[in-house]
Amino acid sequence: MADVIRIKTKTPTPYLLAELRPETHDTKTFRFALPADATLDLLPGDHVTVHATVNGKAVKRPYTPSSLVGTLGFFELTVKRYETGAVSKYLHDRRVGETVEISGPYAGGHWVDGMATRVGFVAGGTGITPMISIIRWILAKRLPVELWLVFANKTEADIILREEFEQAAREHLNFHCYHVLGQPPTGWSMGVGRVTPDMLRTHLPPPGSDTVVFLCGPPPMVDALEGNLKALGYPEQAIILP
Structure with a gap:
């Protein structure tokens, strides 16, 4: 070869x-x-x-x-x-x-195998793009890592790779996906409005020595949520901004 x-x-x-x-x-x-x-x-x-x-x-x-x-x-x-x-x-x-x-x-805010066993991702809009290759890598390699994605968008039509993420959640027990929409359709059952501290607490892994959270999106969102994550107990070194 x-x-x-x-x-x-x-x-x-x-x-x-x-x-x-x-x-x-x-x-x-x-x-x-x-x-x-x-x-x-x-x-x-x-x-x-x-x-x-x-x-x-x-x-x-x-x-x-x-x-x-x-x-x-x-x-x-x-x-x-x-x-x-x-x-x-x-x-x-x-x-x-x-x-x-x-x-x-x-080099950016990247993933290195072994850096954590519990990984949270919080993305706003195209802030998902740095996380796509990380999620794909961990799932493709079947690494012993639990993944939680909180993905905020304006409407359903704005959700990038929605089908792929929902299929991954069905096929991989270690991948969890929670969508948040600013303008949800009638009957929407997930998050509504902006990502809140309660959503982070419920849909991310808890803070711990083996937990990291990747955070990416519009600067005002990142600034607000970085503060929320720290208030919830995630140390600064565990919050990665790609």
Whole structure:
């Protein structure tokens, strides 16, 4: 078997956009081609940087690959289009067969096997993207780790990878998923409004020496919930901001 090539570069490099897959009304997964024997050199939760020129101005933004770490031949980014986001709009305007300049990977708030046996994830909107590869990794490797996800969105239509998470909850007894909607439909049975301390207390693992919580979302949400988590007894070193 040929040796695996592990790619990491600080220089923006063109990657071929091989496939586009819609996830929601405003979110797509972009698959970029790698050589058949190559993978990105990263841990679950690490990020790459997308570089672009928009209206004559150089712009860049970090994105965490959502594909399973160690996948050969391609990597994927799951990106929501924001009208005020120059890079997200640039990506959403790309077509299969075009190239995109990307550098990295770079270390971030990542997962390392053995760091905990109980892991909470609190995500708001596209704050889920750094957590996708971590959840996929732990479940695919069948690690002895219990996972709890609290995922906040505006509406049902905004829930990224809803079917995958709900299937994972059915198939893996160690994965628990709780959705929170700002504008829930009639008959909605999960969380309503904003994520509250009571929701965190009920739907995350309790604080402890073997517990960590990944937290990502809009800055006001992260600031508020980081304070709530600390008030509930989670030490600062156990709260990871990817």
